[in-house]
Amino acid sequence: MSYRLSDSAGYKEAVARELTLRETAFLCDDRTTLANGIRVRLFTPMHMLRALYAESPFVLGGEVRGEELLQFLWIIRDTAAWGDGDDDRQRFIGAHLHLLQPQAFMEAFNAVHQYLEETFMDRPPSASADASTAGEHTAFYSNVAELVDIFGHQYGWTERYVLGLPYVRLYQYLRCIISRTSLEEVSFINRFSDLAAVAWTNALNQQQQAQQSLPATPAPPAPQPQQ
Incomplete structure (x- = not known):
């Protein structure tokens, strides 16, 4: 493995991934494609509010069933392809019923998790996460x-403009501010490259410990003087 973090393949890939996600977030149509191929909108505060109102386990935590998966996909759907009416919702659900099959469900489930992970990669840490006393930093x-x-x-x-902007752009503006x-x-958390840096450090430490645990190689015998 590389003995310099900047030369680590995993770290360089993570940095490139973060840069690509930040730059492509400024594409004019604010659309993206999930890992399983479904076209959706980039996640916005309005999407978050709708997901919270629907009590989606994708934002509140908990077990995700097929109906919650379809519900969340409807919230983040590509609105250029699907309207807002009840008929549109029924057509959308009918077109995605195949996602209830076990393998397709897991692929969609993992794709949504990746989508949300990338959405909030630049989110600043919550103040309440650092609270040492219960009730401190009450919102x-x-x-x-x-x-x-x-x-x-x-x-x-x-307000309307902010609610419609993707989080991945809002958090970049927030970092600028x-x-x-x-x-x-100021130092910021870069989730993917920071995780890659931790993995590289752990691997380097393990390699060094393994080398230290090897038995010492005995020195070759000194040559005997000729008679």
């Missing part, structure tokens, strides 16, 4: 309201 407003407030103050954007306004040097 008095939603994360969506916070985003609307931040971008309304910084850029003058309307933090970098510009912070009085101290």
Whole structure:
């Protein structure tokens, strides 16, 4: 393995993946394709609100059944191909009933998880995650309201505009705001490349420990003087 992180294949692939996801998020139509081939919209705060209202386990946690999978796919569907009416919803469900088959279900399930993982890769850590006391950092407003407030103050954007922007773009703007306004040097979490760096460090440590555990090679005998 490489003894420099920057030369590690896994790390370079993770950095390239993050860069590609950030850049392609600015494509004008805000559409993407899941790993299983389904065309969807990039995830936005409005999608999040609809998923929360529907109590989707993809955002709240819990067991995901076939109906919840189809429900979530309907929420993030490509609206250029599927309308908003009840008839459109029934046609959509009928066209995706094959996803209830075990193998297709797992492929779609994993694709949605990857989609959400990529959506929130630049999300800042929650303040409540660092709370050492129960009840500390009690939230008095939603994360969506916070985003609307931040971008309304910084850029003058309307609520409707913010709710319709993909998270993967909003979090990049948020990083720009933090970098510009912070009085101290800022470091960000890069989920994929940071995980690759941890894996590289662990592998390097294991390799070094394995080398140290090898028995010492005895030195060759010294040559005897000739008589």
